[in-house]
Amino acid sequence: MSEKFKTELNEACPTALSQMIGEKSVVEQVRVALDAAHQDVKKFDHSLLVGPSGCGKTQTAKIIAAEMGADLHELLGQSITCPADFNAVLLAAKDREILFVDECHELDREFQTALFLALDQRKLLLGGSRSGRAIQSVPLSDFTLLLATTDEFGVLSPLAQRMRLILRFQFYSVEELAKILLQRSRALGWPVDAEALHLIGERSRGTPRLALRLLQSCRRCCRAEGESTITMEHLRRACELEQIDSLGLGPTEQGYLEVLAEGTNRLNVIASMLGLPARTLSQVVEPFLLRTGLVVKDDQGRRELTSKGREHLSNHRTNCV
Numbered sequence: 539m540s541e542k543f544k545t546e547l548n549e550a551c552p553t554a555l556s557q558m559i560g561e562k563s564v565v566e567q568v569r570v571a572l573d574a575a576h577q578d579v580k581k582f583d584h585s586l587l588v589g590p591s592g593c594g595k596t597q598t599a600k601i602i603a604a605e606m607g608a609d610l611h612e613l614l615g616q617s618i619t620c621p622a623d624f625n626a627v628l629l630a631a632k633d634r635e636i637l638f639v640d641e642c643h644e645l646d647r648e649f650q651t652a653l654f655l656a657l658d659q660r661k662l663l664l665g666g667s668r669s670g671r672a673i674q675s676v677p678l679s680d681f682t683l684l685l686a687t688t689d690e691f692g693v694l695s696p697l698a699q700r701m702r703l704i705l706r707f708q709f710y711s712v713e714e715l716a717k718i719l720l721q722r723s724r725a726l727g728w729p730v731d732a733e734a735l736h737l738i739g740e741r742s743r744g745t746p747r748l749a750l751r752l753l754q755s756c757r758r759c760c761r762a763e764g765e766s767t768i769t770m771e772h773l774r775r776a777c778e779l780e781q782i783d784s785l786g787l788g789p790t791e792q793g794y795l796e797v798l799a800e801g802t803n804r805l806n807v808i809a810s811m812l813g814l815p816a817r818t819l820s821q822v823v824e825p826f827l828l829r830t831g832l833v834v835k836d837d838q839g840r841r842e843l844t845s846k847g848r849e850h851l852s853n854h855r856t857n858c859v
Contacts, residue, residue, distance in 0.1 A: 547750050550725035551597060553604050559721060560714040560746075561594060564705045568598065571703055572605050581634045582606050584657065586698055587686040589707025590825075592747030595686040598705070599638040602684065609635045615644035624649050628662055631681035642685040643692030654697040657683065709744030709829075712736065718746050719753050728757055729767040737773060741786035743826050748786065755780060783854050785830070790814070794823055795851045798833065798843040808841060 552558055555572065558565050575582050582602055587595040596612075603610035611631055618624050631637045639645065645653070656662055656678055664674045685701065687693055698704075710718070716739040723730045734756065742749035753768075755776040760768045776782075781789045790812070797808050809816040814823075824841075827833040832847035843851070 547722060547726070547754055550722050552601060552721075555601055555605055557721070558594070558598070558601065559717045560710045561598075561707055564594075564598065564707060567703060567705055568602060572602070575606065581680060582608070582636065582682045583702035584683045584700060585685070585703035585705055586690075586693070586701035587684060587705045587707065588690045589688070590709060590745065591688055592745040593707040593709065594746060595705075595707055596638075596640060598707075599636070599684045599686065603636045603638075606634070606636070606682075608682070610638055611635065612638045612640065615639055615641040618645060618649055621649075624652065625662060625664065628653075628656055628678055629676065631679055633679045633681065635679070636682045636684060638684045638686070640686045641688070643687045643689040647694060650694045650697050653683070654694070654700050657700050710746060711744070712739040715739035715742050715744070715746060715749045719749055722750060723753065723768075730756075731767065731769050734768055734770050734773045737770070741777065741782055741784065743786045752776060752780075752782070752786075783850075783857070785832075785850060787826075787854075791823055791827060792851075792854065794819065794827065795832065795843060795847055798841055799848065799851055802836075802840045802842045804840050 555565060555569055571583055571585075585602075587598060589595060599612070600610060609632075611627070613627060618627065627637065642650075652662075660678050660680065662676045662678055664676055683701075685693065685697075690698070716735045719730070719735045719738055720732075723735070730753075738749055738752050738756065741752060752773075756768045756772045759772040759775045759779070760766070763772075765772075781792075783792065787795075793812055794808060797803060797811050803811075805816050805820060809819050812819070824833065827847070828835070830846075831844055832850060834842050834844055836842065
């Protein structure tokens with residue numbers, strides 16, 4: 539091939555608010571906040587970004603930083619394990635820069651408390667009885683704090699209440715996912731059949747990250763055969779390799795449905811039969827199955843396959859024959 543293609547999806551991420559697809563409410567809130575910040579020549583307001591994994595919280599934080607012309611300091615909540623790390627992060631941020639804490643509900647409660655006190659007083663208290671040194675008050679720069687979480691109620695209320703914007707992210711429609719895939723494939727120079735884009739969207743559980751991951755898998759199959767245009771056949775092959783069905787369910791979700799096909803069961807029993815922690819099932823596997831009506835829970839917490847779930851499982855078994 540004489541034409542050179544980009545090979546990685548992160549080489550073509552949106553960098554401006556105008557390039558964002560979906561999340562209309564979030565986009566409008568951010569647009570108004572950006573306009574106000576530029577008019578008043580001030581920093582962007584502290585914000586809490588709430589929603590499912592893979593729906594664009596991190597990308598939105600990067601876009602806010604780009605639109606503000608500000609440096610972005612990005613870290614994971616679980617990476618802060620000691621006071622020295624926490625203090626270093628706050629002291630490193632300069633005026634109007636953006637500190638983005640992803641999975642902020644993983645921050646220890648002690649650090650969450652110190653964080654909202656730091657926002658209130660614009661200073662950091664160092665020393666104290668634990669260190670054996672006198673308490674020192676160190677002023678902090680006037681930075682913007684962006685917090686992202688998949689568990690809104692895991693964030694201390696006093697901290698959440700100090701966020702001036704609450705940006706709530708939702709799952710995407712198939713049409714929105716197809717538009718995102720088209721936007722990204724054009725930016726990368728990847729020719730793709732339009733029908734394949736729509737079907738990738740159907741298999742992505744309303745989540746852009748999953749859609750882009752499957753698009754990357756399709757391209758891998760395409761290039762492995764020395765071809766340049768991603769077709770329905772490449773999608774079929776990618777789904778076959780990753781054992782993804784028509785709804786985007788993988789082997790774990792399919793195994794979960796197979797267990798329930800034998801009858802109603804409790805979470806711990808299902809987890810034992812699948813050899814997985816119950817928490818993994820309840821937080822990772824079940825949400826999509828419940829949201830799409832494949833599975834229901836009764837008043838005693840027992841899981842049961844719905845008629846829709848049985849129909850999907852029957853179709854999947856037929857297609858696997």
